Amino acid sequence: MKHTLLGAASALFLFSGAAMAADQPGHESPRPGTNSNAVSAVEDATAGVVGRISAEMTTTTKGFVEAAAVSDMYEVEAGKIAQERGRSAAVKEFGAMMVKAHTGTSSKLKAILASENTKVTPPAHVDDRRQGMLDNLRGASAADFDNRYLTQQIAAHKEAQVLLRGYAKDGDNKAIKAFAAEILPDVGKHLAEAQKIEASHKSASNH
Numbered sequence: 001m002k003h004t005l006l007g008a009a010s011a012l013f014l015f016s017g018a019a020m021a022a023d024q025p026g027h028e029s030p031r032p033g034t035n036s037n038a039v040s041a042v043e044d045a046t047a048g049v050v051g052r053i054s055a056e057m058t059t060t061t062k063g064f065v066e067a068a069a070v071s072d073m074y075e076v077e078a079g080k081i082a083q084e085r086g087r088s089a090a091v092k093e094f095g096a097m098m099v100k101a102h103t104g105t106s107s108k109l110k111a112i113l114a115s116e117n118t119k120v121t122p123p124a125h126v127d128d129r130r131q132g133m134l135d136n137l138r139g140a141s142a143a144d145f146d147n148r149y150l151t152q153q154i155a156a157h158k159e160a161q162v163l164l165r166g167y168a169k170d171g172d173n174k175a176i177k178a179f180a181a182e183i184l185p186d187v188g189k190h191l192a193e194a195q196k197i198e199a200s201h202k203s204a205s206n207h
Contacts, residue, residue: 022125029139032085037144059171064167065176071130071163072106075099075156079095081134082137085137087145088146091149091150101186136152137152161187163180164184
């Protein structure tokens with residue numbers, strides 16, 4: 001029991017460190033306002049499609065853990081950026097909620113991995129796709145930021161739903177299947193909230 005707790009604690013420490021360094025080693029992000037919104041929109045739409053296809057094909061514990069870990073790292077980092085750059089209070093608040101929620105799911109998953117004594121090690125940094133999405137947030141102009149963030153969030157949460165639903169149904173680790181099933185409803189709530197904020201923004205811009 002003592003070893004399990006120590007393992008869980010060290011795993012949490014490792015993951016919290018990884019979450020703080022989501023960017024790939026040596027990566028330099030664009031400055032605010034240097035990205036083309038039209039180009040970013042195409043890149044993010046492509047990333048969303050690739051993400052959903054990838055999520056549908058993820059059935060192993062290793063694949064699920066890697067996908068969930070990268071998703072959490074992206075969400076935490078994107079949430080921090082939204083808190084700093086968001087123009088509306090709703091976007092800033094949603095970003096703060098994402099930081100808290102995904103830091104929590106990261107901790108839960110790492111504790112399960114330690115207690116289950118799995119041989120799966122989550123990645124320490126985001127993948128190329130999420131790095132590009134973070135760069136599109138950082139490089140967005142002030143006027144484009146809220147829309148860029150919300151568009152990404154809606155796609156990311158739809159992808160997460162596919163990933164979690166699939167593993168909860170067909171996964172090969174009972175504890176991780178339960179974890180996926182447990183957090184799936186929260187992802188649905190977050191998706192609905194992001195869609196609600198986006199609809200409110202669109203309504204405001206049309207008046």
